[in-house]
Amino acid sequence: MNISEDFMKNLIKPREPIFIEMESFAKENHVPIMQLSGMEVLLQLLSLQKPASILELGTAIGYSSMRMADKLEASIVTVERDEQKAMLAKEYINRANLEERIRVIIGDALELDEDTLNNQRFDAIFIDAAKGQYKKFFEKYAPLLNDRGVIYCDNILLNGLSELPIEEVPRRKRTMVRNQHQFMEWLMQHPDYDTAFFSVGDGMLVSIKR
Ligand code: SAM
Numbered sequence: 001m002n003i004s005e006d007f008m009k010n011l012i013k014p015r016e017p018i019f020i021e022m023e024s025f026a027k028e029n030h031v032p033i034m035q036l037s038g039m040e041v042l043l044q045l046l047s048l049q050k051p052a053s054i055l056e057l058g059t060a061i062g063y064s065s066m067r068m069a070d071k072l073e074a075s076i077v078t079v080e081r082d083e084q085k086a087m088l089a090k091e092y093i094n095r096a097n098l099e100e101r102i103r104v105i106i107g108d109a110l111e112l113d114e115d116t117l118n119n120q121r122f123d124a125i126f127i128d129a130a131k132g133q134y135k136k137f138f139e140k141y142a143p144l145l146n147d148r149g150v151i152y153c154d155n156i157l158l159n160g161l162s163e164l165p166i167e168e169v170p171r172r173k174r175t176m177v178r179n180q181h182q183f184m185e186w187l188m189q190h191p192d193y194d195t196a197f198f199s200v201g202d203g204m205l206v207s208i209k210r
Contacts, residue, residue, distance in 0.1 A: 008037045016070065018096055022063045031085070033063040034128065038154060038201020042126070043071045045206060049150055051123030053077075057109045057137050058129030062089030062102070069101045074124070076102045077117065079109040081129075110136055114144075121146050128154040132176030135183040142209075149209050151193070156184065157203030 015023075026033040034042070042064070046054075051074050056065050059080035069076055080086040086106040093102050105116060109129055123146050127137045134153055145151060156162065161169050161177050162184075169177050184205065187195050193207040 005036055008040070012036065012040055016096075018092065019063070019067065019070075022061060022066075022092060026061060026063065031060050033060055034067075034154060035201035038204055039064060039067055041198060041200045041204065042152060042154070043067060045150075045152070046072055046074075046124060049124060051150070053120065053122045054124045054126060055079075055117075055120075055122040055141065055144065056126045056128065057141065058127070059089045059104055060085050062092045062104070064126070064128065065089070065102050065104075066093060066096055066098055068126075069098045070096075074101075077105065077120065077122075078102060079105045079107060079112065079129075081106070081108045110140065117144070120144070123149050125149070125151045126154070127151065131155055131158055132179040134180065135186060138183070138187065145209055147209060151205075151207045151209075153187075153205040153207070155202045156180065156197065156205050157199075159202060162203070 046068060054068060054074045054076045056076060056078040059065060059078040065076050065078040068074065080089060083106055086104055090104050093099050093104065105112065110133065121144055125141050125145055127134055129137060138151065142151065158177060158180055161173060162180055166174060166177065187193065187205060187207060192210055194210060195205055195207040198204040198206060
């Protein structure tokens with residue numbers, strides 16, 4: 001069983017006012033940002049890994065990229081296809097004086113070419129974008145990972161849908177769930193990565209490049 005988010009909120013150290021503001025904004029405007037419990041575990045794992053560079057797919061309003069920049073010394077590139085959200089992310093990032101550390105790219109991560117990323121390589125890749133497309137993201141961006149780099153994938157449980165028998169999943173979401181199952185099976189057996197599943201937040205896969 002996962003720890004409840006309310007219980008978690010009372011346990012963890014207070015966050016900077018700008019993060020509290022972003023959490024409230026996300027809640028009021030139905031922007032899906034990382035759940036607190038998942039965020040805390042991701043930050044802890046990244047603190048152990050100490051990446052110098054992180055690529056994030058799925059910026060939304062910049063919450064997770066700013067939390068990573070606040071906790072770590074890494075430089076971050078984050079990609080968001082929704083222009084309105086990306087602009088809001090830039091505003092928050094500027095307000096927190098993190099614009100030197102976080103580069104927001106507006107565009108579809110599945111269509112970006114390497115030039116946009118200046119042929120950069122990354123120590124960590126965090127996938128938190130369109131559900132059901134994770135295999136495509138993974139295959140496209142894994143070649144940019146440095147040796148012994150780590151790929152973190154959030155929302156693996158799809159808010160519980162992943163664990164349901166497929167007949168109980170609403171029809172319009174079945175393809176997404178099937179894709180996610182295939183992705184998990186494929187990744188857990190991948191010869192180039194050691195992958196572990198963390199039952200935290202909405203479920204996270206952590207894959208270390210061999
Ligand atoms: N990582 C953010 C956080 O925790 O603060 C939350 C990201 S939200 C779960 C997913 C975001 O991915 C959405 O804002 C969505 O517009 C974006 N997205 C989905 N598919 C994308 C794609 N192919 N390329 C770029 N962004 C994408």
